[in-house]
Amino acid sequence: MALSCMRCSPGAGAVRRGLASAAPPAALSFARCGLRRAAALGWRVAAVATTGVQGAKDAGLEKAARSASQSKVENGSPSEIILDDFEDLSPLSENDDSTVSITVVGASGDLAKKKIFPALFALYYEDCLPKHFTIFGYARSKMTDAELRNMVSKTLTCRVDKRENCNEKMEEFLKRCFYHSGQYDSEEHFMDLDKKLKQHEGSRVSNRLFYLSIPPNIFLDVVKCTSKSASSGNGWTRVIVEKPFGRDSDSSSALTRGLKQYLVEDQIFRWIDHYLGKELVENLSVLRFSNLVFEPLWSRQYIRNVQLIFSEDFGTEGRGGYFDRYGIIRDIMQNHLLQILALFAMETPVSLEAEDIRNEKVKVLRSMKPLQLEDVVIGQYKSHTKGGTTYPGYTEDKTVPKDSVTPTFAAAALFINNARWDGVPFLMKAGKALHTKGAEIRVQFRHVPGNLYKRSFGTDLDTATNELVIRVQPDEAIYLKINNKIPGLGMRLDRSNLNLHYAARYSKEIPDAYERLLLDAIEGERRLFIRSDELDAAWELFTPLLKELEEKRIAPELYPYGSRGPVGAHYLAAKYNVRWGDLTTEQKA
Ligand SMILES: NC(=O)C1=CN([C@@H]2O[C@H](COP(=O)(O)OP(=O)(O)OC[C@H]3O[C@@H](n4cnc5c(N)ncnc54)[C@H](OP(=O)(O)O)[C@@H]3O)[C@@H](O)[C@H]2O)C=CC1
Numbered sequence: 071m072a073l074s075c076m077r078c079s080p081g082a083g084a085v086r087r088g089l090a091s092a093a094p095p096a097a098l099s100f101a102r103c104g105l106r107r108a109a110a111l112g113w114r115v116a117a118v119a120t121t122g123v124q125g126a127k128d129a130g131l132e133k134a135a136r137s138a139s140q141s142k143v144e145n146g147s148p149s150e151i152i153l154d155d156f157e158d159l160s161p162l163s164e165n166d167d168s169t170v171s172i173t174v175v176g177a178s179g180d181l182a183k184k185k186i187f188p189a190l191f192a193l194y195y196e197d198c199l200p201k202h203f204t205i206f207g208y209a210r211s212k213m214t215d216a217e218l219r220n221m222v223s224k225t226l227t228c229r230v231d232k233r234e235n236c237n238e239k240m241e242e243f244l245k246r247c248f249y250h251s252g253q254y255d256s257e258e259h260f261m262d263l264d265k266k267l268k269q270h271e272g273s274r275v276s277n278r279l280f281y282l283s284i285p286p287n288i289f290l291d292v293v294k295c296t297s298k299s300a301s302s303g304n305g306w307t308r309v310i311v312e313k314p315f316g317r318d319s320d321s322s323s324a325l326t327r328g329l330k331q332y333l334v335e336d337q338i339f340r341w342i343d344h345y346l347g348k349e350l351v352e353n354l355s356v357l358r359f360s361n362l363v364f365e366p367l368w369s370r371q372y373i374r375n376v377q378l379i380f381s382e383d384f385g386t387e388g389r390g391g392y393f394d395r396y397g398i399i400r401d402i403m404q405n406h407l408l409q410i411l412a413l414f415a416m417e418t419p420v421s422l423e424a425e426d427i428r429n430e431k432v433k434v435l436r437s438m439k440p441l442q443l444e445d446v447v448i449g450q451y452k453s454h455t456k457g458g459t460t461y462p463g464y465t466e467d468k469t470v471p472k473d474s475v476t477p478t479f480a481a482a483a484l485f486i487n488n489a490r491w492d493g494v495p496f497l498m499k500a501g502k503a504l505h506t507k508g509a510e511i512r513v514q515f516r517h518v519p520g521n522l523y524k525r526s527f528g529t530d531l532d533t534a535t536n537e538l539v540i541r542v543q544p545d546e547a548i549y550l551k552i553n554n555k556i557p558g559l560g561m562r563l564d565r566s567n568l569n570l571h572y573a574a575r576y577s578k579e580i581p582d583a584y585e586r587l588l589l590d591a592i593e594g595e596r597r598l599f600i601r602s603d604e605l606d607a608a609w610e611l612f613t614p615l616l617k618e619l620e621e622k623r624i625a626p627e628l629y630p631y632g633s634r635g636p637v638g639a640h641y642l643a644a645k646y647n648v649r650w651g652d653l654t655t656e657q658k659a
């Protein structure tokens with residue numbers, strides 16, 4: 071049987087609805103990448119298994135048929151071979167009648183340069199964009215098309231594992247990038263953009279995606295202008311909204327109401343939480359729901375605590391102005407870490423459809439207790455000199471008020487009041503300017519009852535319990551710490567890792583999260599975007615705490631730039647009998 075993944079592209083939807091096994095011509099109109107994604111869901115396997123080699127040939131899947139008839143087994147199980155081979159499969163026909171125009175609003179900005187254009191290029195490079203597409207940059211800055219291309223070209227990179235034709239591909243891609251300068255609140259300027267888009271779209275069905283890579287105070291202006299002056303007349307119009315999506319429950323609901331004056335829910339891809347597009351976060355459900363060894367242990371009965379840890383080894387350099395209004399709790403916890411928590415803790419969804427997954431995420435979020443001040447520790451980094459270099463403190467940033475109490479670090483203990491997780495602390499920790507950069511999920515299991523090997527472990531049994539670590543970044547890995555006998559005539563135990571180290575196991579470069587999310591938006595796949603009830607539930611957990619912190623102007627504990635953060639985080643963990651897993655020395659995975 072093919073290993074299935076959670077991709078739910080329209081193609082994948084078609085697979086699940088039964089189109090796959092017959093693979094009718096309509097199904098062949100997916101973009102190339104759509105085919106690859108369908109492949110990951112076992113489409114080809116279904117096609118070959120159900121209709122046989124001839125069936126696959128009839129459906130135009132020549133390569134699938136070839137590979138099925140050869141049925142070679144080189145590396146692993148036949149199902150792996152099938153999936154791997156399918157990666158190279160190109161569609162035999164593509165939809166010539168439609169075109170996708172992607173407008174990056176705020177194209178002159180940091181995120182557009184750093185992430186959005188490179189992700190679009192990577193999709194192009196991987197043949198994931200539709201045959202007919204155009205990319206427009208839109209911002210107030212004056213720029214020609216050539217200047218935009220020059221700016222964009224500086225940040226494009228090719229896959230390390232696939233360098234062939236890279237320069238050629240870059241040139242082809244850049245030729246399809248254009249620029250239009252305009253104000254964000256001018257319907258007239260968006261009308262001019264509309265004219266330019268139409269020139270490129272010609273008589274094809276025009277599908278339009280607007281990516282709002284701009285400060286949140288102008289989201290609504292742009293949405294109003296796009297919907298009145300630049301939305302598609304005959305295809306779909308979708309809007310990707312960047313974070314932050316509000317500052318609290320009220321502002322988030324107001325923004326949703328504002329957007330809904332101009333868009334229906336299906337058009338809103340809110341918000342882009344790029345952590346949901348990270349490979350190991352995407353893999354969480356596969357790990358849980360497709361491996362018998364994990365799911366039965368996934369509850370209070372066996373899990374002692376769960377830790378969600380984010381750290382950066384640099385400060386807010388350059389983004390202090392933005393950051394000071396939001397702080398680390400809104401910047402990282404309320405979105406990235408909470409989303410991971412929801413995926414980690416949700417019940418098994420009815421299916422892999424977006425709505426089924428979102429339903430489970432909402433349920434888990436609504437089962438949680440709003441955060442209490444006594445379960446939170448906040449910190450702010452201060453200047454520190456190391457090796458002759460002085461690293462500036464947060465409030466030394468010119469864009470940050472000198473008396474700012476905005477947290478750049480926070481640790482929190484959260485609880486889920488349901489049958490599965492009652493009493494299990496979910497500890498979150500997020501900070502800037504710490505000693506290391508990384509993101510990981512740590513699952514600490516309970517100790518083995520009546521352990522035969524107690525004497526080998528000493529008095530503290532908790533140091534000898536199993537721990538599952540999902541290292542989201544950098545150097546992706548999943549490893550399980552187990553107790554093991556050290557080889558030899560005696561009986562000495564140590565802690566060793568059962569280790570799935572991605573770089574060693576998979577030769578392919580891992581796509582950037584923005585690639586996955588952009589492709590999903592183009593394909594209309596909403597699973598990795600946040601539904602409004604989910605967002606409401608997320609804000610409800612954090613809003614009372616954020617208000618209390620701000621109203622009382624609670625002073626954060628200062629920690630030196632490059633340190634491990636405030637000691638208060640240890641006391642918080644200790645209150646729940648937890649030791650932060652990232653602070654213990656462990657065998658390198
Ligand atoms: N940068 C990052 O790493 C991340 C950013 N984000 C979010 O993505 C969005 C874009 O981020 P980023 O590119 O860093 O933002 P920028 O501050 O670089 O703004 C993007 C563009 O918006 C225009 N702009 C900036 N400030 C204003 C203003 N006050 N009024 C009108 N226009 C303005 C500028 O273009 P012009 O002057 O040419 O019109 C600018 O180039 C934001 O919502 C941010 O919160 C989210 C996660 C990470």
Ligand SMILES: O=C1O[C@H](COP(=O)(O)O)[C@@H](O)[C@H](O)[C@H]1O
Nearest residue numbers: 313344345382401402406509543
């Ligand atoms: O959303 C954000 O994420 C980045 C960290 O993203 P990563 O993919 O580099 O881990 C963070 O620096 C930024 O403050 C925050 O807004």
